[in-house]
Amino acid sequence: MKIRVGVLYGGKTTEHEVSIITAVQAMGFLNKDKYDVIPMYLTKENEMYTGEPLKEMDVYKETELLKRYCKNVVCYSKDGALVLQNKKGLFKRTIATVDIVIPCVHGYNMEDGNVQGMLETYGIPYTGSDIYGCTVGQDKVFQKQILEAEKVPVTKYTWFYDNEYYEDETKILENIKKVGYPVIVKPARQGSSIGIKIANNEDDVKEAIEDAIKYDDKILVEEVISNMTELNCSVLGSNSFMETSAIEQVMGKDEILSFNDKYIGSGAKKGAAKKMGASKGMVSADRVIPADIPKKLASEIEETSKRAFRALGASGVVRIDFLYDKKSKKYYVNELNTIPGCLSFYLWLPLNKEYDELLDDMINIAVKRYKKKLKKTTIFESNILSTFDGTKGTKGIKGKLRHR
Numbered sequence: 407m408k409i410r411v412g413v414l415y416g417g418k419t420t421e422h423e424v425s426i427i428t429a430v431q432a433m434g435f436l437n438k439d440k441y442d443v444i445p446m447y448l449t450k451e452n453e454m455y456t457g458e459p460l461k462e463m464d465v466y467k468e469t470e471l472l473k474r475y476c477k478n479v480v481c482y483s484k485d486g487a488l489v490l491q492n493k494k495g496l497f498k499r500t501i502a503t504v505d506i507v508i509p510c511v512h513g514y515n516m517e518d519g520n521v522q523g524m525l526e527t528y529g530i531p532y533t534g535s536d537i538y539g540c541t542v543g544q545d546k547v548f549q550k551q552i553l554e555a556e557k558v559p560v561t562k563y564t565w566f567y568d569n570e571y572y573e574d575e576t577k578i579l580e581n582i583k584k585v586g587y588p589v590i591v592k593p594a595r596q597g598s599s600i601g602i603k604i605a606n607n608e609d610d611v612k613e614a615i616e617d618a619i620k621y622d623d624k625i626l627v628e629e630v631i632s633n634m635t636e637l638n639c640s641v642l643g644s645n646s647f648m649e650t651s652a653i654e655q656v657m658g659k660d661e662i663l664s665f666n667d668k669y670i671g672s673g674a675k676k677g678a679a680k681k682m683g684a685s686k687g688m689v690s691a692d693r694v695i696p697a698d699i700p701k702k703l704a705s706e707i708e709e710t711s712k713r714a715f716r717a718l719g720a721s722g723v724v725r726i727d728f729l730y731d732k733k734s735k736k737y738y739v740n741e742l743n744t745i746p747g748c749l750s751f752y753l754w755l756p757l758n759k760e761y762d763e764l765l766d767d768m769i770n771i772a773v774k775r776y777k778k779k780l781k782k783t784t785i786f787e788s789n790i791l792s793t794f795d796g797t798k799g800t801k802g803i804k805g806k807l808r809h810r
């Protein structure tokens with residue numbers, strides 16, 4: 407019997423559409439001889455739909471069409487599998503059963519551990535990092551704090567909550583000045599360059615902060631790396647082994663790599679990625695793969711990527727993004743993407759790992775982790791309840807609670 411693989415994507419996030427692209431690609435590339443592929447699409451209201459039409463991009467252009475031809479389902483877990491059952495209608499039917507999930511979600515509310523927590527609670531295996539890695543991976547401040555502690559180079563930064571800014575703007579602006587203008591302002595837990603702006607002075611920074619606060623109440627302000635080029639490297643593995651992909655150099659048209667550069671850029675027409683048969687999503691940006699950089703720098707980037715992957719306790723496939731100052735020749739880890747756009751498949755092609763093989767590897771890693779976790783002790787024998795004397799009627803309990 408084939409393994410029933412659920413691809414979970416969409417959801418209540420600003421990166422909803424990007425997630426659809428990642429998922430449709432992954433569904434297309436999963437090896438159909440080994441797997442039955444089951445779409446698990448979450449609408450922007452987090453309603454789950456399944457059905458064959460979801461494997462094609464066209465159905466997403468018209469919500470009405472999608473709702474008519476696909477099934478609205480709810481999930482529950484049974485015997486270690488996830489059952490998708492019709493939500494509407496008098497008679498309940500099992501629409502599909504899923505053995506393992508590939509989360510292809512991006513961004514806040516989804517990639518940040520929410521989805522992983524749900525799957526852990528259902529007790530079903532899933533690919534990629536677990537709750538802890540995903541939570542840290544989504545928060546640009548947590549990432550920096552952890553990477554710094556592991557001596558992985560990061561840019562100078564300061565951070566604050568929106569209420570702290572409104573309560574003591576002068577102090578926050580003072581801290582930003584210490585970082586040194588120009589700075590870049592980011593909502594701590596967004597992605598796809600949404601809400602990110604460069605500020606050259608105090609007036610600019612106030613405007614950028616107001617904008618970032620629209621997306622998040624936690625704000626990161628960091629130094630701008632000048633003469634900057636972006637180098638990305640994917641890591642595949644777990645805490646017991648890691649391998650690195652080819653390194654890509656990403657070229658944006660805008661001052662920072664914008665949403666447009668990432669997803670709508672001209673690179674799709676002429677970039678190296680197109681030659682490799684990929685034309686959507688992250689592969690739209692103009693990029694050079696493998697990056698034209700000295701061998702020594704490449705091996706340092708690979709080593710640092712593994713250290714960052716380990717520090718976050720990541721798993722499956724992750725993309726580590728670097729900022730490289732061409733003049734000072736210094737590099738910094740900018741961020742970790744625990745569910746990278748297109749699952750970074752294009753970075754593995756130069757190593758002769760096709761997308762279907764990458765997906766196989768991700769599934770194998772997930773199954774291993776699941777088996778290992780099953781072996782861990784989750785029961786702790788204790789006689790705490792037998793000695794608790796407040797169980798004789800509610801009176802006793804109330805008495806106990808009152809004295810806590």
Ligand SMILES: Nc1ncnc2c1ncn2[C@@H]1O[C@H](COP(=O)(O)OP(=O)(O)O)[C@@H](O)[C@H]1O
Nearest residue numbers: 561590596597598599600629630631662663741
């Ligand atoms: N410190 C920096 N100096 C210069 N450019 C930066 C810096 N940080 C980010 N950028 C630019 O902004 C883009 C988006 O920032 P990033 O932190 O990667 O956020 P996102 O999670 O939205 O991708 C980067 O791809 C890069 O082009």
Ligand SMILES: [Mg+2]
Nearest residue numbers: 598599727741
């Ligand atoms: Mg980024």
